[in-house]
Amino acid sequence: MRVLCAMNGGNGPQSYAQNSSYQRGATEVAKEIIREEIDKKLDIKQLSSTSMDPFCIADFGCSTGPNTFVAMQIIIEALEDKFKKEGLTPEFQVFFNDLASNDFNTLFASLPPERHYCAAGVPGSFHSVMFPKASLHFAYSSYSLHWLSKVPKEVTDNTSPAWNKGKIHHGGAKREVLDAYASQFAKDLDSFLNARAHELVDGGLMALLIPAAPDAIRESHTSTITEVECEVLGSCLMDLAKKGVVDEVKVHMFNLPVYFTFPNELKALLKANENMDVQRMEILNIPGKQVLFPNRTANVLYLRAVLQGVLEKHFGSGIVDELFELYGRKVADSSFFFDPENQDLIVIFVLLRRKMRT
DSSP states (O other): OOOOOOOOSSSSTSSSSSSSHHHHHHHHHHHHHHHHHHHHHHOOHTTTTOOOEEEEEEEEEEOOHHHHHHHHHHHHHHHHHHHTTTOOOOEEEEEEEOOTTHHHHHHTTTTTHHHSEEEEESSSSSSOOOOTTTTTHHHHHHSSSTTTTOOGGGGOOOTTTTOOOOOOSSSSSSSSHHHHHHHHHHHHHHHHHHHHHHEEEEEEEEEEEEEEEHHHHHHHHHOOOHHHHHHHHHHHHHHHHHTSSHHHHHHHHHHHHBBOOOOOHHHHHHHOSSSEEEEEEEOOOSSSSOOOOOEEEEEEEHHHHHHHHHHHHHGOOOGGHHHHHHHHHHTTOSSSOOOGGGGGOEEEEEEEEEEEOO
C-alpha cells in the first residue's frame, strides 16, 4: 500500500520547517566528518576525466525549511576548499529532490541569497532514478531513508501471520511484523542505491545520515522511544474508533511506512550492493543525551509536522485535531518521553563511493 506523503509545508507552527531542529543538530555534528571525507576521498583527477562543469550535487529527501541549506553550505564549503588546493574553481549546481507534494514554493522562497550554487527542484520518489546516467558528482540524504516506498502488504492482510491488527507500526508488534518491515526496507535501500549508482559518475561520492536503533534494541526485542510514540498514537486511533469517530477497520488497515534499521543490518545491506563501496560508516557522536522533545507541545508539533500528511491521506483531515489533542494528553501523563535516559535512537553516518563501471 503506497502512502507517500511529504512533510507539512509552510513556515507555520505545525510546519516541518519549524519542527526539525533535532535533525539539523545531527547535520551540524556530521559537519567535520563530511569536510574530512570530501578532502580525503574526493578524487578530482578522476572526476575531471568526465564532464565536471558544473559540479552537480543532489539532496534526496530535502523536505522544506533550513536543514537542506545548512547541509548544502557544509558540502559546498568543503568542495571549494578541496578544489582550491587543485587551483580549480568550478561552478556548482544543487538539485533539491523530494516528493511532488513537497512544498517547493516555501523551499525556494527561503533560498540563501548569498549561496555559491545554482538551485533547481527535482520532484519524485528517490526510490527510482531521478537523473541521467553519470550526471551527479555528489549525492546526499539525511533523515530520509527510514521512509519506505510503501507499507509492507503483509501487515494489512488479515490472512497473514504478519497482520498488525490494532497497531500502526512495527514497534511493540510481533516478530513477523518487524520481519515484514525489514524486508521492505532492504528492497527499498537496494532500489535507492542502484538508482544513485546510475546517476553518479564513476568515483562520485554519497553521504547519508540515517536514523536507526541500536543493535541491542533488536536483541532485546524492545522498542525505541519513537516506536513507543507510534504505539501511543496507534492507541489514540483505536480510542477514536471506539468512539465511532473513525472506522475500526480503517485503523487495522493503517500502518506507518517507517522503519528504523540497525547498524549491523545496515552494514550487511550496504556491503551487499554491487555498485557502491562503503568508505566510512559510524554512529555519530552526538554530545550528551539530547531530549528529542523537551515538552508535550514540542512532541505533538513534531509528530504532526511529520505524520499529518500520511494520516490525512488515509483517514481524512477531519480527525487530525482531535487525534493529536488526545495524543498530547497521553504524552503529558507520562514522564517517559522527556527522560534523557530513554533517548535511544542513533544516527548513522555513511559515505559511499560509486564503483568504476566495467
